[in-house]
Structure formats: C-alpha cells, structure tokens
Amino acid sequence: MKKRHLLVPILFAVIYACGGQGNQENTDNNQTQSNTEAEVTQEHKGKELIAKSDCSACHADKSKLVGPSYTDIANRYDNTAENQKYLADKIVKGGSGVWGDVPMTPHPQLSESDLKEIVNYIFTLKN
Ligand code: HEC
Secondary structure, eight states: OHHHHHHHHHHHHHHHHHHHHHHHHHHHHHHHHHHHHHHHHTSOHHHHHHHHSSGGGTBOSSSBSSSOOHHHHHHHSOOOHHHHHHHHHHHHHOBOSSSOSOOBOOOTTSOHHHHHHHHHHHHHTOO
C-alpha cells in the first residue's frame, strides 16, 4: 500500500517532465506570435485574415490609401448575400473601374470561408 502512494507522484512527475519539455519549445517559439494573435482574435476573424494578407498595403479601415477604405466600401453596398458574393469574387479576381482606374490585384489564394469572414468584417464597418 505504501509503495503505491509513492509511485503515483513519481509517475506524475515523470509525465509532467516529459510533457512539459515537449511543449516548452513550442511555447517559446510562439511567444511573440501568440501575444499578437491573442490581441487579434479578440477582434474579428476577418480582420485577422486581412492582417495576414497584403490588403493593408492598399486598404485601411477608415482612410483611403491606394484603394477605398473598408468603411467606404461597406457604405456603398447593402449587406445582402448577393453583394457579399460580388465582393468576395472581386477580392479573388481583382479589377478596377468601380472606384477609379487603379486596379486591385487578384487574391486567388483566399478560401471561400476566408473571403466570407473578410467580407463580413468589412460590413461591420458600415455606418
Ligand atoms: C494593390 C493594391 C490592393 C491590394 C493589395 C488590395 N486591394 Fe482591394 N482594392 C484596391 C483598389 C484600387 C480597389 C478599387 C477597385 C475598383 O475601382 O474597382 C479595391 C477594391 C476593393 C473592394 C471593393 C470592390 C468593389 O468592387 O467595390 C474590396 C472589398 C477590397 N478591395 C478588398 C480587398 C481585400 C480584402 C484585400 C486583401 C485580400 C485587398 N482588397 C487587397 C486595391 C487593392
């Protein structure tokens, strides 16, 4: 009986030591990343995806850069399924002519669910 009592804490110590070490590297590697990610995930997933893509080179939430601001985009369109599809399609294919002659580059790497989140986020900026 006495032996058993000793064995259990030792087992836990061993498991903890191994498990702890395995995770250690991960935690260290991700430290800076998970800090910024934690901040971003509190915001909209679409905003996170925008931050990971090249959108911010040409767009900002409120001010016009190379392209229109997301707020201006959101205000231009009604938040309907049809417009969501149109905007998602435009992000994938790029193009010009709606806001001016400057073209937007295509983004074929974005998945349908990413696009949904992004368009959804843009519509949260509608006033
Ligand atoms: C090279 C600069 C550039 C990049 C990078 C870029 N855009 Fe654009 N975007 C533009 C321009 C310019 C327009 C206006 C196009 C037009 O007039 O038809 C635009 C238009 C848009 C529109 C409105 C489309 C419409 O027809 O009203 C959305 C939505 C949009 N961009 C989202 C994004 C997202 C999301 C990303 C990143 C995945 C992105 N853009 C990356 C330049 C850019």
